[in-house]
Amino acid sequence: MKQVLQDAAVVGIGRTNYMRKSGRTPTSLAAEACRAALADAGLSPADVDGFTCFDTGSSSATASAVAHAIGVDDLGWCLNVYGGGNIVTTTVMGAVTAVTSGQAEVVVAYRVLASDTRYGKNLGVVEVPGENQFAGPHGYLVPPQWFAMFAQRHQHEYGSTGEDLGAIAIQERLHASRNPHAVGKDPITLDDYLNSRWIAEPFRLFDCCYEVDGAVAIVITTSQRAKDLPHPPVYVLGAADSNRDGGSVVQYSDMTTMFSAGTAPKLWERTGLQARDIDVACMYDCFTFTVMATFEDFGFCEKGEVGDYFRAGRATFGGDVVVNPHGGLLSEGYIHGMNHHYEAVLQLRNEAGHRQVANAQTALVTSGAGPFGGALVYGTAATL
């Protein structure tokens, strides 16, 4: 698989500003990010013959509509993927596969979120079908509640604490303070964290990601074509997904773990790498606990050690691995994990400015939380 993947590379990245209320439509935001990514790649919309995106059913900015919005009249390969953070790896790998299999030569993959889509609360819901019909009637329906359940069980079994979750929030916020693009740039202290209001105990405000409007796009093309483009290509060294227990956040068997308990062994086997080989870890962080569980699952440390690991400075510059140097979804902003791909590519190009991870050659990017998700490893040409 490794050999085939290296026939494609990420050659362009683009994004909008992130803000609380943009007053803009999803299509407008997505078009801006896609144009920016193509310009960064030294390409134009006329070069594009593939488009993909993911959403959870609420966005009008379909791949065909966004391609059209940047001037593509006859789009070839087009894939709208249904899903959230769990499906980012799958979406990006769909683009890679389209290129390596010859279905398209230049593919844009994007995610857009606008003010019409917010996941933290749902005060207007009237009826709940599907599995939610058993949970919704109890006032249990939204992601902060789901993953607070996971955190509670972890605290029960492994003695992890709010202070441990706070260490993650504090570290990511400090990283964001070096990132002009971040929406949450003001550093926070442990007192700030502990005094922030309860959302769904054991989660406080600073355990939750920062929902914003914005879009991120990346451009993938053949490695052959990448040689003539302006930036050093970034390669996928391997990818893996795991969809467990039917994707149920109620029935998921071991809530002290996440999808990553299944994804990590596959990813390390496919890449021949291990946690200690990773320079930058863009860990999907819809909530602090998502980082805690997935970080353990990927083998960066033992169960229950994440708080100490972060407090000891091992997850930041000069430590073992830099976790979310951009500030993550917690502090840069919630673009559903697509911004993790932007950051990973920026770091591996050595273009991250004040937050550049020295000599970054490999980047783990995880996506998803709870029962399902994926991860891939990006590498520079030197890692091939």
Added chain:
Amino acid sequence: MSPSTQPTVLPQSLPPQPVPDADTQGFWAATASGTLAMCHCTDPTCGLWMMPPLDACRKCAAPTRFDEVSGAGTIYTFIIQRQAAVSGYLDNLPYVVGIIELDEQRGLRLPGRILDIAPEDVVCDMRVQATLESLPGGDYVVPVFRKQ
């Protein structure tokens, strides 16, 4: 616009109402008649309990039916909902929601509110017992849990 003659009920004052389907209607029919019943494989050598329900067993494909359960179980995990996030129970903050593992089978879980206990006294692995209660809105009966 003429003023409405109907009393105004804000949607968010009621909790979300279930939408039964062909696979789940047996659960709701049972609670309405005063029984907590879960989806159960009819093959005696399999006998898998399933949640969410389905008309055929996910392991052996035999037909399933809804069989009464004891309603006894343990709290696998729980949250204390302290701010409004979902419609319903907003006059009752904070409220506790648990994921209850029923005694019938390891991993067979039901979500439900945990009542009549101070939130700070709830702990994982606490023994609880289900009872049935009308869901605000009037059309459905749901299981709720109390400390045994």
